[in-house]
Amino acid sequence: MNPVTINRGEGPVILAFPHTGTDLNADTAAALNAEGALLRDTDWHIHELYADLLPGVTTVRALFHRYVIDANRDPSGESLYPGQNTTGLCPTITFDNVPIYQAGREPDAVEIKRRHDAFHAVYHRALAAEIDRVKAIHGVAVLYDCHSIRSEIPFLFEGRLPDFNIGTNNSTTCAPEIEKAVADICADAGGYTSVLNGRFKGGWTTRYYGRPADGVHAIQMELAQASHLAAEEPPFAYDPERAGKLRVHLKTILTTLNERALSGALAR
Template sequence: MMDPVEVVRGSGPIVLGMPHTGVDVPDDIRKALNATGRRLTDTDWNIHRLYDGLLDDATTVRATFHRYVIDANRDPSGESLYPGQNTTGLCPTTDFDGKPLYREGMEPDEAEVERRLDAFHRPYHAALKAELERVHTKHGVAILYDCHSIRSHIPFLFEGALPDFNIGTDRGTTCDPEIERIVAACCNSAYGYTSVVNGRFKGGWTTRHYGKPETGVHAIQMELAQRSHLKAEAAPFDLDERNANSLRHHLGEILHALDTWAREQTSGSK
């Protein structure tokens, strides 16, 4: 079993959170999963590759465990992010299509959920909190940019097709309005791409938990439709290098613009 979290420390004000790119599943949990669960379909496939090297001095905090083990972007209390809507929970028992993930009678009980919180969820967030505090101490400001992707069509979760860029700030509460404006402007100017702010995805627990702009810690979530960078939104979920390179150009613009804004706050020139 590898470490539950991987940290690449940078010197700049941007922290990239990656809670859903990991595919590590401990043997005891894998044995409890059924064939659907073992496919690990609901992974943020290749997101760590997509953002790699876009901003040299960014910090990256990445969960190595799969979201079917425990979802690092869910409230540890188990409270739903979207009350009244279909979603998946802290320790998911169904996939994004509503299909069971576990063999009959093998779903995690309360004790097992608590064990997974201690072994996976809490270490990830301890690392993320520590990096945000370090960055904030150094710069007087920190921006958590939470990196996600999802299939474009999932009727169980939402109607129709998602835009390419899905920006979430919990209705503008998790970051300075200028951060939301900068990201939205970059996405709107990306020719051939579609975007929305606070649509179906308004920011997960990570964004909502850490985004406290009054303290100088800002958070924004980017949910990318997987059609924008994968060859197909089905196994083996390979990266489409041409489309990925085009998308990386725009993602790089976003990160560099946020980095510039954050440094201007520190210098007092804004």
């Protein structure tokens, strides 16, 4: 089972897709219950949503499902949101707090370590290598971490999530001009709602790689799935009309990030 796929470009922007994969290794597939087998918490179709929006972009996509191991969690298992409901490095529940494993078949510490080495570490070695490669070309790299989530999940947050959820770990993972540019584009997108550093402030990927003083700028975009899916229930079908409208704004975001990086203003 190949853990990751990479498409190399020569531009300064890298798109990361840690949660669009649906592959399961045999042991995980056999241990999941009926709810787990639905793969409900996938970032459905996000790699399709961003396809061909920016010439020269590099993409790094995890092919394994987040139920195998979550590539956007701290490998130590430490929570990214202390005191708030969330799921772990190797999730045992859905975002609705429903078990995903058959009784007694949850991964133990040995299995979690094995999955880390076989999947999580492989994905991040690939991502780190692409960041280094892009930075060597341009003196700067912009990592845009691509995510989506269902619009209403009471276990994780109250009410309905905005369409655009921008995360920079409270303005620490990228230059202020990057944060402002993305926030302004989202705020000006007619018919859409947005928030900066709300419920989702950026996961481990954004926090770990975002080092603006060293020329690596990271920003996470969590999209509410109602913005591009026909329905947020199985089969989680892609809605071309909704997605087409959203892609206009996503293209503006990526083009702006690319231009800022190429201008030299972000280089250190």
